[in-house]
C-alpha cells in the first residue's frame with residue numbers, strides 16, 4: 294500500500310478537515326460520546342479529503358435546522374445544496390411513504406406512473422424545448438450522460454469547460470471540472486476535456502479587474518475555432534463561490550455555441566429549482582441550453598436523484614446505453630422529486646428566494662460597511678457569498694475559517710470556498726427571522742475577529 298505523504302502526492306492545505314482551528318472547535322464543543330462516534334466513523338470509513346475526519350455527529354434535521362447528538366441546533370446555510378424546501382418537508386414525507394407502500398421499485402424494462410409524471414412535469418416547467426429527460430442517482434452521473442449524449446449527437450468528443458468548476462467527483466466529471474483538489478494526482482483524465490478561464494473578474498487572466506469585459510467569452514470562441522471538433526461547452530450557470538456571470542456572458546456563449554454548432558450543457562445541480570430566483574438559473578439569463586442538468590434539491594432534501602433535460606431532437610441514443618442506471622425510474626425517488634417541484638411551485642419559493650435574497654444581500658452589504666475585511670458581497674436569490682481580504686489585498690483565508698467556526702459555535706453552519714469565500718445558501722423556506730439572526734451571528738463573529 295502506498296503511503297500518500299511519502300508518495301509525494303499532493304496534500305491539500307486547504308482541507309478544512311485537517312485544520313487546528315477545527316480541532317480547537319471540536320475540543321471545546323464535543324463531549325466524550327460524540328468523540329467516540331467520530332472515532333468509530335473514522336475506524337470504518339475510507340478516508341477522503343473534504344469529507345473525513347468528520348466534524349460532528351448529527352441526530353436530526355428539520356426545516357432549516359440541523360440538530361447534533363448533543364442537542365444543539367444549527368441553521369444550515371450549506372445543506373450540500375439539497376435543501377431548497379428545507380429538510381423533512383411534510384409533502385415529501387407523504388409522497389415518499391405512499392410510493393414506498395405502493396411501488397418501492399421499478400424493474401428495468403418497466404415504467405411507472407411516478408416516473409412518467411415527473412418526466413412530464415419537468416418537460417412542462419423547463420424552458421424552451423428541453424422536453425426529454427433521463428434520471429440518474431446523482432449529479433455526476435447525470436453530467437456523464439449529458440456528455441455521452443453530446444458525443445452521440447455530434448460525432449465529436451471534445452468538451453470545453455471552465456477552470457475552477459466542479460461537475461462531480463467521478464473520473465469523467467473530474468476531467469471536466471477545474472479544481473486541483475479533484476483533478477491532481479489521479480493519473481490520466483478523460484481525453485479531449487479542454488478548459489478555459491471562468492468569468493471571474495477578480496481572478497481574470499485577461500486582467501478584467503472588478504468589472505467583466507467578457508474577454509473570456511470571446512476566448513471560448515477562439516478555442517472552439519482552433520480546436521474545431523468540440524462537442525459541447527459544459528459549465529455551471531452560476532457557482533457557489535458567488536461567481537454570478539454578467540447576463541451578457543451567457544447570451545454571448547449561447548450565440549457562440551450556435552454559430553459553431555457546439556452544444557451548450559448547463560449544470561444547475563446545486564442552484565437550479567428556485568434558489569437563484571427563478572425555477573432554472575438559465576431563465577435569469579434569458580437563454581436555453583441544449584441540455585440542462587439538475588439534481589441535489591430535486592430529491593426533496595433527502596433522496597438521491599438527478600435529471601438530464603435535453604432538447605427534443607437530441608433523442609439520438611437509441612442504439613446506445615446513455616445512463617442505464619439501476620435506479621433510473623425508481624418510483625420512490627421520482628415521487629420525492631415530483632413532490633419537491635410541487636412544493637416549490639405551490640409555496641412560490643423561486644419568487645420568495647428572489648425577494649428574501651435581495652433583502653439578505655442588503656443586510657450583508659450593511660455588514661460589509663461595518664467590517665472592512667469583507668471585500669465583496671455577491672449573490673443571486675438565496676445564493677450569497679462574502680469574499681474576505683486583508684488590507685494588503687491578500688485573501689483572508691485563516692480569517693474566513695475562523696469566522697466559520699465562530700459562527701458554528703453560535704448555531705450557524707456554512708462552508709467556505711476557495712479559502713476566503715464564505716458561502717451562504719439557506720433553505721428557500723427559511724423564516725425571515727432566522728435569516729436575520731444569521732446576519733446577526735455573522736456580525737458578532739466579524740466583530741470578534
Ligand SMILES: Cc1ncc(COP(=O)(O)O)c(C=O)c1O
Pocket residue numbers: 430431432433434436459460461462529560562563588589599
Ligand atoms: C455544480 C455541481 N455539479 C455536479 C455535482 C455532483 O453532484 P453529485 O454529488 O450528486 O454527484 C455537484 C455536487 O456538489 C455540483 O455542485
